[in-house]
Amino acid sequence: MPLEFLKRRRKPEEAAAPPPVLPEEIEPEEFEVRLSYRAKSTEGVRMQDGQGALREMPAMLAGIAKSDIDLLYPLPIELSDAAPTIVQPSEAMQWITAHQADSPIARHTLLVLETVGAVDLAFDTLAVALLSGETDTSGNPEYNAIVGGVASHWDEATGDMLVRAVVGWGGKGVRGDTDRTAQKILSSLLANVLASQYSLGMTPSERPVPAAGAGGLVCASCGFASAHERAFYCPKCGMRLLRG
Numbered sequence: 001m002p003l004e005f006l007k008r009r010r011k012p013e014e015a016a017a018p019p020p021v022l023p024e025e026i027e028p029e030e031f032e033v034r035l036s037y038r039a040k041s042t043e044g045v046r047m048q049d050g051q052g053a054l055r056e057m058p059a060m061l062a063g064i065a066k067s068d069i070d071l072l073y074p075l076p077i078e079l080s081d082a083a084p085t086i087v088q089p090s091e092a093m094q095w096i097t098a099h100q101a102d103s104p105i106a107r108h109t110l111l112v113l114e115t116v117g118a119v120d121l122a123f124d125t126l127a128v129a130l131l132s133g134e135t136d137t138s139g140n141p142e143y144n145a146i147v148g149g150v151a152s153h154w155d156e157a158t159g160d161m162l163v164r165a166v167v168g169w170g171g172k173g174v175r176g177d178t179d180r181t182a183q184k185i186l187s188s189l190l191a192n193v194l195a196s197q198y199s200l201g202m203t204p205s206e207r208p209v210p211a212a213g214a215g216g217l218v219c220a221s222c223g224f225a226s227a228h229e230r231a232f233y234c235p236k237c238g239m240r241l242l243r244g
Helices: 050-061 089-099 104-115 178-194
Strands: 035-041 044-047 070-072 125-132 146-154 161-172 199-203
Touching: 035 104, 035 178, 044 050, 044 178, 050 125, 050 146, 050 161, 050 178, 070 104, 089 104, 104 125, 104 146, 104 161, 125 178, 146 178, 161 178, 178 199
Parallel strands: none
Antiparallel strands: 035 161, 044 161, 044 199, 070 125, 125 146, 146 161
16 A cells, blocks of 8 residues: 655645735825026116126125125127026036136026026126035025125127116925015115215116127127127127128
8 A cells, every 4th residue: 555645745836926906096196396586686877987896796795795705707709508407408508618717606606596587698798706504514595595686797888887686596395484574685785886986876777688690790899709699798898899
């Protein structure tokens, strides 16, 4: 009689696993970033001596700036397409090239003001600094910090220099009292501009608009290549461009 108990019993074949059942409701993990940039600007103040006022621009932030003051000049024609937008890589690379040597506060200021269209380095010269708030460990202003200063451009009709106060703030977050603080700082900046020895008073004036094309002329005085064809005065030094 065979010893049945010594025989190994075969394991039953495992049944095929049923396909997973898709749940009726999917609970996704959501991600979101909200960026908000804001800026304020005043009307322009006409200056009697453009070159003298240009040298005095950093002094117009006296008593208000909470950091070193950066003086930013218009960009040359080879960088005229520079823009702080990552969706357009060529423009973003020009922007990085143009401002890689600037301070974190200056870059943040340009990011905010250029994004909302408050300044344009095709023709603006800026004196900027941290005006309120704090910076992080890398030196970049916090979202509720207020940055800015004064911006100048040359009036294409008269050749006079116009200076205006401009401030900006923003990033990841909002804060209710930042707007009120920015308004007070803007008033203080404008008071400093009007107190300049070169000030002739406020005047309504439209900012020049760069025209598309190959660019303007090279200034015989400072060698700056104008970034827009309709410029009659050099965006950097204010000298009248000689046209043949």
